[in-house]
Each structure stands twice: as C-alpha cells, then as structure tokens.
Amino acid sequence: MATTNKPVSAEIEALSAVLGTDASKLLDPTVARAWIALLTAYGRVTRALSSELMDASGMSLADFDVMAQLVRSEEYRLRMSELADAALISKSGLTRRIDQLAVNGWVTRRRCTEDGRVHWATLTPLGLRAFKGAAPAHLAAVAERFGSALPASEMERLTRDLLKIAAKNAEPINS
Amino acid sequence: MATTNKPVSAEIEALSAVLGTDASKLLDPTVARAWIALLTAYGRVTRALSSELMDASGMSLADFDVMAQLVRSEEYRLRMSELADAALISKSGLTRRIDQLAVNGWVTRRRCTEDGRVHWATLTPLGLRAFKGAAPAHLAAVAERFGSALPASEMERLTRDLLKIAAKNAEPINS
DNA sequence: CCCAGGTAGTTGCAGACGCAACTATACCCC
DNA sequence: GGGGTATAGTTGCGTCTGCAACTACCTGGG
Numbered sequence: 001m002a003t004t005n006k007p008v009s010a011e012i013e014a015l016s017a018v019l020g021t022d023a024s025k026l027l028d029p030t031v032a033r034a035w036i037a038l039l040t041a042y043g044r045v046t047r048a049l050s051s052e053l054m055d056a057s058g059m060s061l062a063d064f065d066v067m068a069q070l071v072r073s074e075e076y077r078l079r080m081s082e083l084a085d086a087a088l089i090s091k092s093g094l095t096r097r098i099d100q101l102a103v104n105g106w107v108t109r110r111r112c113t114e115d116g117r118v119h120w121a122t123l124t125p126l127g128l129r130a131f132k133g134a135a136p137a138h139l140a141a142v143a144e145r146f147g148s149a150l151p152a153s154e155m156e157r158l159t160r161d162l163l164k165i166a167a168k169n170a171e172p173i174n175s
Numbered sequence: 176m177a178t179t180n181k182p183v184s185a186e187i188e189a190l191s192a193v194l195g196t197d198a199s200k201l202l203d204p205t206v207a208r209a210w211i212a213l214l215t216a217y218g219r220v221t222r223a224l225s226s227e228l229m230d231a232s233g234m235s236l237a238d239f240d241v242m243a244q245l246v247r248s249e250e251y252r253l254r255m256s257e258l259a260d261a262a263l264i265s266k267s268g269l270t271r272r273i274d275q276l277a278v279n280g281w282v283t284r285r286r287c288t289e290d291g292r293v294h295w296a297t298l299t300p301l302g303l304r305a306f307k308g309a310a311p312a313h314l315a316a317v318a319e320r321f322g323s324a325l326p327a328s329e330m331e332r333l334t335r336d337l338l339k340i341a342a343k344n345a346e347p348i349n350s
Numbered sequence: 351c352c353c354a355g356g357t358a359g360t361t362g363c364a365g366a367c368g369c370a371a372c373t374a375t376a377c378c379c380c
Numbered sequence: 381g382g383g384g385t386a387t388a389g390t391t392g393c394g395t396c397t398g399c400a401a402c403t404a405c406c407t408g409g410g
Contacts (some may be wrong), residue, residue, distance in 0.1 A: 171223075
C-alpha cells in the first residue's frame with residue numbers, strides 16, 4: 001500500500017443552510033464531528049506508518065499484515081481465502097499481494113495435494129527474517145503514533161467503542 | 176471509488192513467539208487491539224457507505240466530500256489547494272476529481288483573473304441539486320452505521336480521543 | 351461414470367491515489 | 381526590466397484495489 005490513503009469524507013456539518021434547516025436532524029453534529037475525527041486520525045496515522053514502513057523495510061502495510069498473519073499461523077502457512085479474510089483484503093487483492101511477496105522470495109504458493117482447489121501461502125525463512133527485521137520499528141511506530149496518544153484505560157474504552165461500531169457493520173470483506 | 180477500501184493492517188499481536196518474548200514491549204497488546212479495532216471499524220463503515228452512496232447517487236465518497244466542502248463555502252467556490260486540504264486528498268487527486276465532477280457538470284473550474292496561478296472550483300446549480308439529492312440518504316447512513324452505535328456522551332469522548340491521535344500525527348496531507 | 355453445482359483462486363478491467371517532475375504565474379530585488 | 385525563487389496546478393507513471401467473469405477442481409446424485 002506504499003502510501004495509499006483513503007480519501008474519504010470530511011465535514012458533513014454546516015449543511016443546514018443548503019439542505020433546509022434540518023441538517024442536524026439527518027446527522028447529529030456530535031456524530032458528524034466524531035466521524036470526521038475518525039477519518040482524520042485514520043488517514044494521518046496510516047499515511048505516516050505506511051511510508052515509514054516502506055522506507056525502512058521496503059514493504060507495504062498490506063505486505064506486513066499478510067506476513068503477520070502467516071507468522072502467527074501454524075507452520076507459517078494459510079490457505080489463500082483464510083489469509084484474505086484475516087488480512088481484511090479481497091481475494092483478488094491477496095492473489096496479487098502474494099504474487100509480489102513471492103517475487104521477493106518471502107512467501108511461496110503451493111497447491112494443496114489433497115484438495116487441488118486449495119493453495120497454501122507459506123512464509124519462507126527469508127520472509128520470516130524480513131518480517132523480523134521490519135516488525136520492531138513498525139510496532140514501535142504504531143505505539144508512538146497511535147498508542148502514545150491515550151492512557152491505557154482510555155485506550156480500552158476506545159477499543160470497545162470501535163468494536164461496537166464494527167459490530168454494527170458486520171459482513172466480512174469477501175461476502 | 177465505488178467500493179474501494181483500505182486494505183490495511185490487522186493483527187499485530189501474538190508475535191512474541193517469533194520476535195522473542197518482548198513483543199509486548201514493542202507494542203502493548205491493549206494498543207494493538209485498539210489499532211485493529213480502528214482499522215476494522217473504519218474499513219467496514221467506509222466500504223458500506225461508499226457503495227451505498229454510489230448506488231443511490233452515482234457519486235463516490237470523495238466526490239461527496241469535495242462537494243460538501245464547496246457547499247459550505249462562500250459563493251460555493253474554493254481554490255484548488257484549499258479544497259484539496261479541506262477534503263483531505265492530494266493536489267493531484269483533487270485535479271482528477273474535479274475533472275470528473277466537471278464532466279458531470281457539477282463543478283466548473285475557472286482561472287482566477289487576479290492571480291493567474293489560482294483556479295477556482297465552483298459548484299454549479301446542477302451540482303448543488305445533485306448534492307441535495309444525495310445528502311439526506313448519505314447522512315442518514317452515517318447516522319445509522321456510525322452514529323447509532325454509541326450514545327452521545329460516548330460519541331463525544333470518542334471524538335476527543337480520536338482528535339488527540341490526529342493531533343499527534345499532524346502534518347497536512349500536502350506537505 | 352458423468353454431469354450439475356459449489357468452492358478456491360486467478361485474471362481482465364477500470365477506477366483511484368500519490369509522488370515527483372513539469373508548466374504557468376507571480377513576486378522580489380538588483 | 382531580466383533573472384531567480386516561490387506558489388498553484390497538472391501530468392506522467394507506477395501501484396494498489398475490488399468486482400465480475402472465468403478456470404480449475406471437488407463432490408454428490410442418478
């Protein structure tokens with residue numbers, strides 16, 4: 001993902017003049033502010049983390065996430081579908097991400113002998129080393145840019161709130 | 176953008192086994208969970224809002240945001256740079272977005288007579304109508320998918336927390 | 351044994367994005 | 381005034397993403 005960033009909304013408030021006097025009935029200003037704050041925080045943090053990770057280790061945030069999933073999996077491997085769901089990306093997106101990681105020699109893709117439809121993506125020793133090299137700085141960056149903004153108790157509350165929002169919008173990425 | 180979505184990280188925890196025993200020193204699990212929660216909530220909500228808006232009004236979230244900025248501006252117009260900053264996208268991104276909106280007849284682009292470098296992006300009456308048509312449903316969707324998850328007081332706390340995070344990572348998108 | 355139906359992945363395609371380089375102005379100062 | 385520098389936008393380029401269509405393969409029923 002190099003340095004991609006969701007464009008995304010910004011500012012929904014103050015539309016009353018145009019929509020009539022009831023804009024605040026459509027969207028509570030409190031909610032509007034929170035929404036904008038979410039977009040801003042997300043955008044800034046991911047943009048920064050993304051370019052830092054790329055500069056330091058030559059991998060995109062998406063690459064890191066995919067590899068992180070493999071690292072924590074049995075035998076460092078996962079089926080393509082499982083991996084796509086775990087990394088929150090589409091199946092086609094994962095196919096290409098794995099293509100790339102394979103070129104780097106960080107992951108291999110092998111057809112499953114028992115079920116020919118299935119393919120295993122496996123982290124190579126080289127990939128593991130690359131991940132180990134990248135993780136410390138990246139995790140520290142997350143801690144710094146995101147984690148250090150709030151005390152632990154507040155962070156937990158934030159998590160609960162965000163999970164409630166996520167829960168309201170369930171539905172895995174690969175419908 | 177139809178249904179674009181940030182891929183983005185997911186799961187940074189449980190790496191201790193691989194990194195040594197100190198993964199939690201690099202990134203507090205509490206922070207890791209919060210980070211993942213943010214990514215998940217953001218991804219799900221924007222994905223849903225994006226496709227709903229596109230289906231209902233034929234405009235992307237980015238289009239909506241840009242038009243929203245113009246709607247709330249003096250004379251429905253803004254200089255390209257101001258608009259890019261306000262809508263949280265890059266200058267080049269805005270150039271193309273405006274190209275598109277201009278094709279739709281929703282926005283015009285005119286060179287400023289006093290300063291030839293400046294270009295004004297102006298919402299057309301047609302654009303205003305399109306925006307008015309799209310806003311109610313979109314705002315309602317934000318209220319439903321995002322706003323309804325938490326009570327007002329909690330929403331305000333969330334806003335404060337997110338703004339603290341955003342503040343820690345200042346730096347406008349167009350450095 | 352073969353076909354229908356379902357699952358796993360891949361590919362064609364089109365839409366976005368951002369950075370860096372480039373163009374067009376404006377401004378400043380000698 | 382002419383040159384150097386700064387600002388506003390645009391364009392070239394490479395990359396990423398997802399959806400829909402397609403291929404490959406397994407499985408169950410007749």
